[in-house]
Amino acid sequence: MSAEVVSLHPRASEPSLAPMLALTAAGMNSVNTVILDRMQSQIPLIPALAGHLISGGGKRMRPMLTIAGAELCGYHGARHHKLAAAVEFIHTATLLHDDVVDGSDLRRGKATANMVFGNPASVLVGDFLFSRAFELMVEDGSLRVLKILSHASAVIAEGEVDQLTAQRHIETSEERYLSIIGAKTAALFAAATRIAAVVAERSEAEERALEDYGRNLGIAFQLVDDAIDYDSEAAESGKGKGDDFRDGKMTLPVILAYARGDAVERRFWQDAIAGFANSDDDLAHAVELIHRHDTVNATRERARHFVQRAIGAIAGFPAGEARAAMAEAAEFAVARRY
């Protein structure tokens, strides 16, 4: 366990996802049944392609957060199973489209769906899953949930377009980066946790508290993802190492290394992000510069800040298994090395 995490939240051992998995095990069984049932179609390519990604070892963080949030709210119904599946379908649709947009060939250590089935099928099956997500929400029948998730979906797309616009632009600010990840990643985390309070019919304040937990956790999660892509000590992340670098994506480790670099280093970053220096040697040099300026750790430090805020957001809920599991899951998300 790293010293920083200890200082924030004294704990006898490394933070673990185990309490979260235990808390949500029964609920996630139901969610997985809905997912497998509702990704079916008369068109065989649809479940084949969707299943490639859905069965591909994802952690299903987002639906798990909906289930955990419902536990925190003391909800004992079953509505959230369908809605959690809808959240995962929206997430899966964005992953399918992201991999097409980035031309990615590896995700979670496996060939991407676009590599196996082609870009056209990935685009269209993403559209199918997105539509199916809305069908699930309509079946549930809450306009409030529909509003939260349709808005989140629009915000996600805006964040993705914004990221595309920022790509290969070395002058991207930390503020803009935070705005991008707040949209492309944290909006769905926030919606996933907020809808738990909606189905549990809790107060607006509690909705906001759960939303804040999700949003801050989502930002932390993305910061750590972006740190890992340059972390020479990290285990393989399951996506192609150095993808962000080769794609010229402006993530916080780069933004900080550029800000802290001297004129020669800044020149290197300008060339690299513009796409003129992206060999394996260039990547190694980038990792070295990032190590020199300690920006992976600085990025993780920022993530810990957001995790603190996430944990603080649910402090008003009663202490118990659910709150403890959600707090530890947040710490786990930021301490992870893969």
Added chain:
Amino acid sequence: MSAEVVSLHPRASEPSLAPMLALTAAGMNSVNTVILDRMQSQIPLIPALAGHLISGGGKRMRPMLTIAGAELCGYHGARHHKLAAAVEFIHTATLLHDDVVDGSDLRRGKATANMVFGNPASVLVGDFLFSRAFELMVEDGSLRVLKILSHASAVIAEGEVDQLTAQRHIETSEERYLSIIGAKTAALFAAATRIAAVVAERSEAEERALEDYGRNLGIAFQLVDDAIDYDSEAAESGKGKGDDFRDGKMTLPVILAYARGDAVERRFWQDAIAGFANSDDDLAHAVELIHRHDTVNATRERARHFVQRAIGAIAGFPAGEARAAMAEAAEFAVARRY
């Protein structure tokens, strides 16, 4: 005016879209305001790309059908303006994704958005418009409309995937082709007209009648589109001439020419659809074979059959300006040469 159209519906002149345009002019003004307002975003690339297609000379057939359907139902409110805009956003999203899927470079006589802005931006802005469509529906607040349009969206995606699976497969049957166009094209026409009856709070039977009008018109519309792609007499369709041929898409003119051809011709079609014979000379030969077996006219004949059904579907509504305009618009859709 062709003899066939006269035999179905005696009319003094060529069928025209003018009565439909007059009927829906005021409503479409309101719809266009919603479209322009709601395609905006803080991310400048979104309205730029969306506007490229939305302002690109489309006829806005689908929202126009919603407006016309509402007129037919005697609806005097304003709810359908937002919903018609949602229908157009769904349609625009599918066009953006289709052009990426097909690698198209021309639509409505202009460079496609993917050619101007790139595939990644087209995929993501499509996702944005799709999400925005659902936000508009949620604002309206009818779960029934949400159900109809979320289901239509899933069916459209299934139809697109099915078409992708059938591509380059010469053995595609007429039945499967009709199933594909029923999903990829007619489902949205059917939903667009059905929701007019929903907002007007008409009976289930009237909902079904308007849905049948839309579905049959949508099938006819796609049949004519597919005929035009091989119609040597037709004016430029605005999309790249012979695109379907080069993409190996199995449309009715080809399915019928293959069925009616001798062994040598069938061999040619097998090679062509598989992608081994797709030069300009091959396209010219394909057009000649289609002319020899008269399958463009046979396809148009099928379209006229569906238009008859569309017109028949609304026969139970009171005679008047709306019903006459919708009937003539259906005839126009099938008589058009571009």
